[in-house]
Amino acid sequence: MRISYIELLGNKYPLCFSLSATEKLTDEFGSLEKMQKALSSNSIKAINTILDALMEAGRKYCEVAHIDCPAPLPCRPADLIDLSDPSAVSAIFSAMSSGNEREVEVAEKN
Secondary structure, eight states: OOOOEEEEEEEEEEEEEEHHHHHHHHHSSSHHHHHHHHTTTTHHHHHHHHHHHHHHHHHHHHHHHOOOOOOOOOOOOGGOTTTSSSSSHHHHHHHHTTTTOOOOOOOOOO
């Protein structure tokens, strides 16, 4: 599983698009397609909900993998994001796409 990061308050917070995060987001939005539409419209509620789910999954992953992780935020993620800066939405899409990447090893035929 791959993680990506979003920088908030000078700390890098891990984002993980795990199966648990996917389940939580599909329960909230109805489908991943509907979630992407809400995210594309820069909905503050959507950004908070998605970042909360991805950051929670990222913290869990780091705990299990013994990777240092900053303490949870003292507020909602969107309280710290300038919505005119596309980096938050970009970080979300990066986390989602990194979960889809695959590494393939090719064995040579003799």
